[in-house]
Structure formats: structure tokens, C-alpha cells
Amino acid sequence: AGSNDRVSLGFIGVANRGGQLMKAFAEHQDCSPDYLCDVDSKTLEKAAKQTGGSPKTTADYRKVIDDDSIDAIVIATPDHWHAIQCISGCAAGKDVYVEKPLAVTIHEGRAMVDAARKYDRIVQVGTHRRSSGLYQELSQRIQNGLLGKVCMSRAFRLSNMAPDGIGRRPAMTPPEHLDWDMWLGPRAQRPYQDNIAPYKFRWWQDYSSQMGNWGVHYLDAIRWCIGEEAPSSVCAMGGQFAIDDDRTIPDTMEVTFQFPSGRLAVFGQYETSGNPMMPTGEIELRGTLGTAYVSERTYEIIPERRGQFATEHPMAKPEKGTEDSSNHHLTSNHARNFLDCMRSRRQPNADVEIGHRSTTFCHLANISLKLGRRLQWDADAERFVGDDDANAMLHYEYRKPWKLPV
């Protein structure tokens, strides 16, 4: 640990989310941002100023990993970097806070879980709702039967990006302050475009997807509330129907997951229309006794109505609740939980296995969409049942010399 028993942190990727994480960790006195890394030197300079101190800086994350004075790393790079950086950190004896979605393939996610266990490391994934008191209580109550059997859950990413979305841009010379080759890392060499980085990698399948980016927040919350680890089948539909841009993901997509216990969950990514899908909240959980609408800060329970031939029996009671929990507040709680677990060596609220299982939903959806068919999933073996094409998509070949550390 650093001086005065403070946890010495290395931040890797310090732009949008990395900056937010630096603020969240800065609220806790028992840690300090001692090393910052970003492939963009302007971003790095700005982040170093944000600390008000004089942290070490580098464009090469391996320097942070090799620095013995750093206790833990906080990863907020684009998704295709998470696995290599997280596993290298674990192998070097560092604890890791890694942003969601955990990885870009199911194989990477499992390798991250294995590394955390092999090297006995704390790995917290950035699904910050896991550190919300409101969600913790509600998920418990729903699992205990508050809503009856929840057979249907839904959540949506809604944003009308018509007509131009992220635009169409030509191949460009990367800005001087950016190391583009290091940005691409394990992904294929390709020309830079300013609608890929910064931030817009979300609309490119190679680096992320909106299914991964937003889907993981909501599917994690849904599966937590209904007490499910994995679906047994998945079917996605969608395409680029209205937005004329360079994206390699759909602008309209809907996926249905079926669970072995007899339930469905739906996630919709509608980037061609933004009107709300629900009276309130971000996720809807529809049970036989009541429906819950839940967001980061609120929940509302609406009692069920008696349908055809139903006997008279007590329904859930109407209820509303709020918690002062913005993204920033929950992220600060999540950082606190990580720091506490570093000391206690207990599993954090969003342990890497939880993050891996939740991220898997997103990969299953993307693979089903790509193949254009419903797929059966064996969650124990982490393989598709009887589908070689789908199993071939559990990972991809890294660009040399990058490989997953062991």
C-alpha cells in the first residue's frame, strides 16, 4: 500500500468514465490516484490536473501493471481492452475495478474470472446498481415473492438518433496526441475515424455494442431481481433500419431470453424512437401479484388485477420508494465497496463472476442477431447446444502480438 496505508491506485483510461471514476474514488480518503494511463496525451494531461497532485503518467498500461507501488488498477478503457488489462493486473498481484461490459467475448469473461480466482484478486465490475441500497432491498423482496412469480421483465435503451446518428466519416490521420495502434490493441488494424474514438466506439461491434453498453446494466439488474444466473435460450432480431451512419450495430433491436425456471426477459435497443416505454422507471418486472418499475433512484409497485377465471387472492400492495442515488452516488458507493473488499478480502458487490454472467447475456444476444436464429445455451458448459457456428463466436483471433495473459 501507499503512504499512510492509503491504497495506491492506477487509473487506465481516464476520459469520460475514467474521469467520473477518479471523482468517485477521490471521495474516499484511504486511496490516492498515483498513476494515470491513457493513449491520448491530451486526456492524460487533463486528468492529471484533475487530481490536483502530480501522479505518474504513461500511455502504456504495462508500466502501471509493472509498478510495484500500485495496489489496484481501475480500468475504463473501451471494452476490447478490458480482458487483457484486467488479467495482466491480476497476474501482477493487483486488485482490479473494471468497467462494464466486462469483456467483448464470453471466452474473455471466463478467463477474467479464472484469473481473479487463480491469483486470489478482488475484481469489481462497474455495474454500479449492485451497490444501491434500493436495489439490494428490492431484489431480496422480489426473490422472496413480493410480486408473485415474475414471468416477464423488460428494459430498453431509447434514443432517437435519426437521421444521422454517429455520421459517416472518412478515414483520417489519427490526431498527433493519440496512439491509434495502442487504441486498437488486439483488434484488426484499420484507419482512424473520429466517429470511433473517443466515446463513439459503442456503435462499433468490434469494440462494444449498445447491447453490451446499456444491456448489461439492465439485464444485470433484472437477473438479480428475479434470481437467475443465465438464460437457456435467446432470440434476437433487428438491423440498421433508419439511421444513415457508419455504425456496425443495429439501430433497432429486440432480444428475448428464456429461463429454465419458466420466465422471459426482453431488452430493446431502439435508437430510432425515444418516447418512454414505461409509466416510470427503467426496468419493468411483471409478476402474478404485482408489477415493479425500478430506476437508479426510485421504485413503484402496482398491484396486479384479476384476469380471466382467476380466484380472489391478495395482490401486492401499492408502494413507492426513492433513494438519493445518482450514477455518481452509486459509483462512489461501488468504489467504497471495492476499497473495503481490498482490505477484508471479501467478494465485492459486483464480483467478476456476477459481471461475467450478466455480460454473457449481451454476447448471447449479439450472436443470435448475427446468426439470425434462436439459440440454446448450456450455462454450465458455457457453450451453445448443437450449434458450431454459434460456438465459433465465443471468441475471436487477436491481432498479433496481443494475447490473453495466463
Ligand SMILES: NC(=O)C1=CN([C@@H]2O[C@H](COP(=O)(O)OP(=O)(O)OC[C@H]3O[C@@H](n4cnc5c(N)ncnc54)[C@H](OP(=O)(O)O)[C@@H]3O)[C@@H](O)[C@H]2O)C=CC1
Ligand atoms: N458504469 C458506467 O456507468 C459507465 C461505464 N462506462 C464504461 O467505461 C468504459 C470507457 O468508456 P468511456 O469512458 O465512455 O470512453 P472514452 O472513449 O471517453 O474513454 C476511454 C479512454 O481510454 C483511452 N484508451 C483506449 N485504449 C487505451 C489503452 N490501451 N490504454 C489506455 N487508455 C486507452 C481512450 O483514448 P482516446 O481518447 O484516444 O479514445 C479514452 O481516453 C467503457 O467500457 C464503458 O462501457 C462508460 C460510461 C459510464
Ligand SMILES: O=C1CO[C@H](CO)[C@@H](O)[C@@H]1O
Ligand atoms: O454510454 C453510456 C451512458 O451512460 C451509461 C451509464 O449511465 C453508461 O454505462 C454508458 O456507457
